[in-house]
Amino acid sequence: MTTVFTGRIRPFAPSTDIEVEAMAVDDATIVAVGSAEEIRRTYPDAKMVALDGWVMPGLIEPHGHPGFAAILLSDLVVDLRPVVVPQAEDVLAALRTAVAEADGEPVFANGWDSLLQRGLPDPDIRFLDDLAGRVPLVVIHNSGHSVYFNTAAALAAGIDRTTPDPVGASFGRDAEGELTGVALEAAAVEMVVAPMLATAQEHLPRILPAHLRDLAARGIYAQIIARHGLTDHRFRLEHCGAMTPAQFERAASLGFTVSLFVDHITYWGEVLVDDLFGPEHGGAWADAGAAFAAGHRVTFHNDGWVTPDEPFRNMAVAETRTTRNGYRMPGGSPVTRDQALLAHTVNAAWQLFSEHEVGALAPGLFADFIVVDRDPVTVSSEELAATQVKSTYVAGVRVV
Structure with a gap:
């Protein structure tokens, strides 16, 4: 049975600033997006579901444990x-x-x-x-x-x-x-x-589903990828805290891609500069702007348990390069809102060889999406960091 979801939908396809009114889903897959009038006319017998909030693709954690x-x-x-x-x-x-x-x-x-x-x-x-x-x-x-x-x-x-x-x-x-x-x-x-x-092995049937439910409540879902394309390997460098602009460029020239642990800035920013590496190297830590400038399809991650799973804060800190104490990193370059949003959606799907399945809300992709309490495209960086997930849908079915 076809279900038509209506609301303020940011499909991130073909770009993050597009907004549509409706999305039709059949058998777990998106079959159409567009105006509410057009979708209702095409699917007159569909079940109608009005979504309260802003709708965007489900967030992807590309470096989880x-x-x-x-x-x-x-x-x-x-x-x-x-x-x-x-x-x-x-x-x-x-x-x-x-x-x-x-x-x-x-x-x-x-x-x-x-x-x-x-x-x-x-x-x-x-x-x-x-x-x-x-x-x-x-x-x-x-x-x-x-x-x-x-x-x-x-x-x-x-x-x-x-x-x-x-x-x-x-x-x-x-x-x-x-x-x-x-x-x-x-x-x-x-x-x-x-x-x-x-x-712990005896307890995994209890604790692993609980952890995955917690990720889903944050708008994150995990995938296990068992496909490897040797001609399109997408080999990836992880964390990349100390990489320089020249190193990002060299990595891109060699066909590598990168995933950055930008939340290092949130919690360890002052330590990186004052105690470990100084302003030249520590100040430019996790330079996501340089990675994008080098042509990478950059992603962000939280590295399992090391910091809380907080993808919206990742996006915000990559924009502001500011710690939780308000300290502005003395080096590195900020990212744009478009780049920040792509890092946990479209780009993450691409790095995991899943761009034909997830990452955006477009016909042919799974209906994996979240409903949030504010427009992720237009709010300030501070408001973006505080974004709350109201509900999570996987294959068109609400799971949280």
Whole structure:
């Protein structure tokens, strides 16, 4: 049965500034867009649905980690991320509480970030042994590239001084070769968190759908792509924080595309400039304007659990290059509204080889769309960042 949706529709095809009144959907697919009068005349027997708000294509997260994010954001893990627990003393208090309530069971926590949670101690094995005693304690760094663990956690994971460093990763060791309580990079991290992953596997039927529902409520849907075109490979560089305009141009000349973690600016902007790289390199971090200028079909992402899934804020910060504290980055170039919107829709679909399925609202594409509370094309950057998703439709069916 055909359904005709009416409202203020931004189809993003052929451009983001187009507005239409109606969209006809049949068997999960858009069959027509245009004026309400024209669509009603063409489909007189269709079911009519009036949408309250502005309609736009569903947002695409091109660099997600849904499985691991579902675990780290679940009730199996203590959430220490600085976006949730900004103060160092509260991080330590949360760990002590979790250990006290663990009844001897392992405690896994995620989000330790001494750059943002100022005043955190060095979480070496002695510190964590003092904090947790015989309770296995594993604390995952906010980046996901390292973990800290105590002696009991090392024993539970089967790791000791004789454990060799896996390829491409390492365990911290002191001058005598004893473990210092840190694992660096994925292969070593996975060895330490293996007990958590084993437990989480039993809970995935519960926690993964819950995480995907949360993404849908934010207007984001995930796809698993199993197609590879070697003549049109669309190889992609991820995050791209420190890339210069010349490097973006070289990447484009080699046939690569890029996806930027612009939310680094929101949360770490001052740290990037003042503590890590200085104004020349840190100030131009995640230079999305330069990436677009080099000819890339740029996308934005939030990197799983590291920052909240906030695509509209990604768009806004790429326009303003301003942190959550109001600090304006001293370098880099802003993007236009058209570029910002394309980064989470049309361009993301293209990077995932799905431009024939999603990314815009046009005949032949799936009816995957969201209804938001303001016009994403005309509002200010500040208002864009605060956009709320009122409902989400997948294949023409409301899911949120």
